[in-house]
Amino acid sequence: MDIAKKIIYFILVLMLIVSNSACYRQKDKLINTETDILVPVNAEIESSDIRNDVDTGVNNNENGSDKKVDTEESDNKVDKDTSAEENENKTDKDTSGEGNENKNDNDIDTQESEGKSDKNADTREREDISEKDIGTENSQNGSDKETVGKNDEIDQNTVVEKQGLVELIKLDNSFIIDIKYATEDNFAKKKIYSMPLCLINKNTAKKLIAANNEFKTLGYRIKVFDAYRPQSAQQVLWDSTEDKSYLANPKKGSKHNRGAAVDVTLVDEEGNELRMPSGYDEFSERAHLKFNKCEEELIKNRELLGEIMIKHGFKRISTEWWHFDDTDALKYPLLDIAFEEFLQ
Known part of the structure; x- marks a missing residue:
């Protein structure tokens, strides 16, 4: 008898618990529904803003990182460009120096060539004159020798x-x-x-x-x-x-x-x-x-x-x-x- 009572009691308690549990779930649904209904648009906006802010923050962080990276890259690029420009300037200077040296060498070579050309021209002129003189002498003497020959x-x-x-x-x-x-x-x-x-x-x-x-x-x-x-x-x-x-x-x-x-x-x-x-x-x-x-x-x-x-x-x-x-x-x-x- 006692056992039956206990079982019934246990079943009643269980039912009560189940009933309460169902009530709580229903209540939660109603609360959630009301909450959903009562939640102002601003909340969504704020939530959205929050999310946006969060996203923006994340993005900003990411962008910041990116910008930082970009900045660093830009700095590096600038440094590289500057270095490149310096190198180019240095190269230009070196090239200019070499160009000047080459130009000077070329000028010297040109002057030497011109000098040699002048000397060669003078030599050729002297040789031509000598040859003409010799030719004239040979012609004068040659007319006699030619007759002899x-x-x-x-x-x-x-x-x-x-x-x-x-x-x-x-x-x-x-x-x-x-x-x-x-x-x-x-x-x-x-x-x-x-x-x-x-x-x-x-x-x-x-x-x-x-x-x-x-x-x-x-x-x-x-x-x-x-x-x-x-x-x-x-x-x-x-x-x-x-x-x-x-x-x-x-x-x-x-x-x-x-x-x-x-x-x-x-x-x-x-x-x-x-x-x-x-x-x-x-x-x-x-x-x-x-x-x-x-x-x-x-x-x-x-x-x-x-x-x-x-x-x-x-x-x-x-x-x-x-x-x-x-x-x-x-x-x-x-x-x-x-x-x-x-x-x-």
């Missing part, structure tokens, strides 16, 4: 030629001309020619120039005593001597009358004649090629003259060491052109 050609524009005769000195002025028959210094002891003009056949002249060129390599030159002789002058010489053995009969003519024979000797660089066994036009045994009763030097000089003349197209006669005939002499005609006529 041109053994194969005679310039017909500058050299007068009449019947194959030319004036030797106009072809080569290195010859020494001493026409004995234009003076009284000859075997006839009288003047035979009207003037000391050295005429010669143009082809014979080439041979004589070639011989003279070789003599010049040895320090000697040819001195000419006689070359072309008018046939009328040959008659005067023939009539001037009793010993006819040393002269050609004017009726037959002489190689001299053809302009193809020369009477020559050698001179040294000072113009002194080399010593020979006899003098020119000395009609004696001493003038003969076989004569050897004299100093060895005289024979040596005589043979040197003969050797080179023969080499260049001449031949000797046994009785006169100075006389040489062109080997082609008989190809040319006998002539009797007066010297005055040649010059006209």
Whole structure:
């Protein structure tokens, strides 16, 4: 019985508790509903403001942090920019310095180059002037040397030629001309020619120039005593001597009358004649090629003259060491052109 009461009592208490609990829950709902209804808009606004403030605060904090970070970054950036600018300025200065140095170096190099150019220009001008001077001297001297060297050609524009005769000195002025028959210094002891003009056949002249060129390599030159002789002058010489053995009969003519024979000797660089066994036009045994009763030097000089003349197209006669005939002499005609006529 007691147990049943206890159980009933327990159930009642439990029901009461459950009932109270339900009442409390209902009451809470009503309170919450009223609260929701009674909550002013301002509260929501304030709440919203609070939330906004909180959010703003958070955001501000975040933004502050961001701004701080941004500021720091900006500062860093500024520092970097400043540093960069300083570096750039420094670089600019360095570059400017290097530029100035380079400019100075370039200026120096330019000045040196200009100086060198000026020097080179001056040097070139001096060299050009020297070359011009040398060229002028060579031209002046060369005209003579050129004439000497041109053994194969005679310039017909500058050299007068009449019947194959030319004036030797106009072809080569290195010859020494001493026409004995234009003076009284000859075997006839009288003047035979009207003037000391050295005429010669143009082809014979080439041979004589070639011989003279070789003599010049040895320090000697040819001195000419006689070359072309008018046939009328040959008659005067023939009539001037009793010993006819040393002269050609004017009726037959002489190689001299053809302009193809020369009477020559050698001179040294000072113009002194080399010593020979006899003098020119000395009609004696001493003038003969076989004569050897004299100093060895005289024979040596005589043979040197003969050797080179023969080499260049001449031949000797046994009785006169100075006389040489062109080997082609008989190809040319006998002539009797007066010297005055040649010059006209």
